[in-house]
Amino acid sequence: MSGRIHIDLFTTLDGVAQAPGGPEEDTDGKFAFGGWQAPLLDDTVGAQVSVGIQAMDALLLGRRTYDIFASYWPYQLDGPAADIARKFDAIPKYVVSRGAPEPGWRDSHLLGRDLAAELSALRERHQEIHVIGSIDFARTLVADALFDQLNLWVYPIVLGPGKRLFPADGPPASLDLIGAEAASEKGVVLLRYGPTGAVPATGDMT
Numbered sequence: 001m002s003g004r005i006h007i008d009l010f011t012t013l014d015g016v017a018q019a020p021g022g023p024e025e026d027t028d029g030k031f032a033f034g035g036w037q038a039p040l041l042d043d044t045v046g047a048q049v050s051v052g053i054q055a056m057d058a059l060l061l062g063r064r065t066y067d068i069f070a071s072y073w074p075y076q077l078d079g080p081a082a083d084i085a086r087k088f089d090a091i092p093k094y095v096v097s098r099g100a101p102e103p104g105w106r107d108s109h110l111l112g113r114d115l116a117a118e119l120s121a122l123r124e125r126h127q128e129i130h131v132i133g134s135i136d137f138a139r140t141l142v143a144d145a146l147f148d149q150l151n152l153w154v155y156p157i158v159l160g161p162g163k164r165l166f167p168a169d170g171p172p173a174s175l176d177l178i179g180a181e182a183a184s185e186k187g188v189v190l191l192r193y194g195p196t197g198a199v200p201a202t203g204d205m206t
Helices: 043-055 063-070 082-090 115-125 135-143
Strands: 004-012 058-062 093-096 108-110 128-132 149-155 174-182 189-197
Touching: 004 043, 004 115, 004 135, 043 082, 043 128, 043 149, 058 063, 058 115, 058 135, 063 093, 093 115, 128 135
Parallel strands: 004 128, 004 149, 058 093, 058 128, 093 108
Antiparallel strands: 149 189, 174 189
């Protein structure tokens, strides 16, 4: 059975997915709200995220997110988030980059330029591959329907400017809602989507 590629993203109600984790995570465009997720964390969201992490057998990241993860998680193996750190440390990590970095994190691998072929090979080697964050890379996967499930944790906050999975200039895409659930008492909603291909033909209400 071919493996599945999941995209995991935290997003605001108006679609901003930039720098949920901290002020210095991604300041592109002078983004002023880095760490916006922190006041809205709770145990329910944490448990859902943990289930996904424990199920994965490979991690697939864009270059920026890989660098952030590689500078943090290898040093948390005995900390309060040790379960996550040890899982990430134990599984293969794959990096997509326009450059030619030499990934230093244990069991990390740089993918080649033929993305469709590389992803096909990963599906043959792994059962559940997760893309976490990595907005630019996630855009490519969605635009080309190279994923199996998009997991969006939508937070009841509106930020305005910031990087989005679905930018104003497209490209268009059609998605199928697989499931929806209230993820927390703080108003977070978990939405799960699968790709369906091209946007249906337009029409009028008659």
